[in-house]
Amino acid sequence: MAEHVLDKSKIHNKWDNRIAPALKVEPGDIVHFETDEVTGGQVRPGAPASVLMNLDFDKLYPLGGPIYVKGAAPGDTLEVEILSFKPLEWGWAGLIPGLGLLKDDFTEPYIRYFDLTEGQTTALRDDIRIPIQPFCGTMGVATDDEGPFDVLPPTRGAGNIDTRHLNAGARLHLPVFVEGALFSAGDCHAAQGDGEVCVTGIECPMAFSLRFNVIKGQAIPGFRYRFFTPPGPIQPAYDWAGYYVTTALGPDLFVNAQNAVRDMIEWLGKEKNLSPEDAYILCSVAADLRISQIVDAPNWSVSAYMPLSVFR
Amino acid sequence: MAEHVLDKSKIHNKWDNRIAPALKVEPGDIVHFETDEVTGGQVRPGAPASVLMNLDFDKLYPLGGPIYVKGAAPGDTLEVEILSFKPLEWGWAGLIPGLGLLKDDFTEPYIRYFDLTEGQTTALRDDIRIPIQPFCGTMGVATDDEGPFDVLPPTRGAGNIDTRHLNAGARLHLPVFVEGALFSAGDCHAAQGDGEVCVTGIECPMAFSLRFNVIKGQAIPGFRYRFFTPPGPIQPAYDWAGYYVTTALGPDLFVNAQNAVRDMIEWLGKEKNLSPEDAYILCSVAADLRISQIVDAPNWSVSAYMPLSVFR
Numbered sequence: 001m002a003e004h005v006l007d008k009s010k011i012h013n014k015w016d017n018r019i020a021p022a023l024k025v026e027p028g029d030i031v032h033f034e035t036d037e038v039t040g041g042q043v044r045p046g047a048p049a050s051v052l053m054n055l056d057f058d059k060l061y062p063l064g065g066p067i068y069v070k071g072a073a074p075g076d077t078l079e080v081e082i083l084s085f086k087p088l089e090w091g092w093a094g095l096i097p098g099l100g101l102l103k104d105d106f107t108e109p110y111i112r113y114f115d116l117t118e119g120q121t122t123a124l125r126d127d128i129r130i131p132i133q134p135f136c137g138t139m140g141v142a143t144d145d146e147g148p149f150d151v152l153p154p155t156r157g158a159g160n161i162d163t164r165h166l167n168a169g170a171r172l173h174l175p176v177f178v179e180g181a182l183f184s185a186g187d188c189h190a191a192q193g194d195g196e197v198c199v200t201g202i203e204c205p206m207a208f209s210l211r212f213n214v215i216k217g218q219a220i221p222g223f224r225y226r227f228f229t230p231p232g233p234i235q236p237a238y239d240w241a242g243y244y245v246t247t248a249l250g251p252d253l254f255v256n257a258q259n260a261v262r263d264m265i266e267w268l269g270k271e272k273n274l275s276p277e278d279a280y281i282l283c284s285v286a287a288d289l290r291i292s293q294i295v296d297a298p299n300w301s302v303s304a305y306m307p308l309s310v311f312r
Numbered sequence: 313m314a315e316h317v318l319d320k321s322k323i324h325n326k327w328d329n330r331i332a333p334a335l336k337v338e339p340g341d342i343v344h345f346e347t348d349e350v351t352g353g354q355v356r357p358g359a360p361a362s363v364l365m366n367l368d369f370d371k372l373y374p375l376g377g378p379i380y381v382k383g384a385a386p387g388d389t390l391e392v393e394i395l396s397f398k399p400l401e402w403g404w405a406g407l408i409p410g411l412g413l414l415k416d417d418f419t420e421p422y423i424r425y426f427d428l429t430e431g432q433t434t435a436l437r438d439d440i441r442i443p444i445q446p447f448c449g450t451m452g453v454a455t456d457d458e459g460p461f462d463v464l465p466p467t468r469g470a471g472n473i474d475t476r477h478l479n480a481g482a483r484l485h486l487p488v489f490v491e492g493a494l495f496s497a498g499d500c501h502a503a504q505g506d507g508e509v510c511v512t513g514i515e516c517p518m519a520f521s522l523r524f525n526v527i528k529g530q531a532i533p534g535f536r537y538r539f540f541t542p543p544g545p546i547q548p549a550y551d552w553a554g555y556y557v558t559t560a561l562g563p564d565l566f567v568n569a570q571n572a573v574r575d576m577i578e579w580l581g582k583e584k585n586l587s588p589e590d591a592y593i594l595c596s597v598a599a600d601l602r603i604s605q606i607v608d609a610p611n612w613s614v615s616a617y618m619p620l621s622v623f624r
Contacts, residue, residue, distance in 0.1 A: 294508070
């Protein structure tokens, strides 16, 4: 078992199976990554929200990789053991016109910065503290489709999956489409709720370490992934005080999610004196979208769960 | 503050604002309910699955009520404090042809019975134990629409919302459409995961107690409800061992939910030697559907979380 440090310059911004491997590793090896936040340096602490109007989309998603895992072949499963995360000092969350669950409600850019040196939480306001629970927003493999492909849409090989419980101790299973799997990761979040409703978590530069294994002959279909969360409760720092929950009923799960979040934003304004923009960001970085029931036709329930632990 | 025992004979099976109140209470009063399981006695322990083919739908959903809460008027919010539950000895879960998230995959009736006298868990198999975390599958109010209406579809006044975290200690907020609110409840579950994917939780006769309050002049739109979960973690008996998670990506949240559950059923068959029918039931009574991300267009992530604590 070897450990490798991936040179920080070894990044790419598109999925493309023609990109040469940045590193070749044996199954069982560990790779230490360090990646910039999702805009690749276009956002820096204190920059005005207008920076989000002029993003160069070709520089988004600086991903570390590709990692070639020896022995991985099409039809195998790549297992990624998620070993550790270290957020690098600061993060941001924002509203980007044209993106997000409520893109028609919020049309102006908006940005907030977070100090990630304060310990186990980071403040949205003095009395609103978000537990830090880091993960890679993007982990995936190159597919056998001819690229390049933008990273924002998840692909058959996963990628921008923004799944909050892929924390240290988790094991992610991904399909393999090409020899060596060609895995890449980055787009790290210090915290994010299920849904990532405003389109950002707390985006931050991050150091992280992953171990790679190959499960031979066990295929996963495209557009699927599977994982084990770490042993123990999945979000104890969020969970201990209970939740305020807003639920919307109706035949369209997407619309229900929108309405549940709208209700939560209204409550946060009224009860916690948050602006709509800050409330939307708080939903994105801390609240969870759950499908409460999907069988009582025609009106399914989608719920937004806000952890009351964030209010101090 | 008075306590009332609702006579067990005071049930109704449709939403209809013309049904006379079973009880009139003051704000702050407590009502002790006892209701049969969702089929109103058509299912009894040991009955064959074929009973699910011949259900009299007019006898489904025996709800205790209506409760007339004095002072509640259209435009107010009814607060229901959920005080306690006592499952009454046994429960069932089953597959009902034509219903459920995977109704096209499972077309035959199937039924399992559960012993609810064993303490804090109930067994699907000797080595698979489901924590008991009871709630009312149905809580709602009559609307100002002219009835009668079936209970299966949730209405503007909520009703069959099957929301697993409405446990003892929670406070539910519902809209009020008619004088006195006309609240009813029943359809109790000893356990259920978010989604209730096979269309039943562990359905059981239940004794439960609720307190009613009126929040004057605070309106909730129809097809919405809101609640505070009890203080503390929301599902600690499920949460302590981590989860196995299957996720499906794609533009349709409903299809993603189907595919995530299909993947989980496959895993339960392979790893836990469960039949597809038992695996589907285990998903319904113990696994949670979460929307991991709903912003990475066009491929949203829906995840099924199976608590590993159920495997002993």
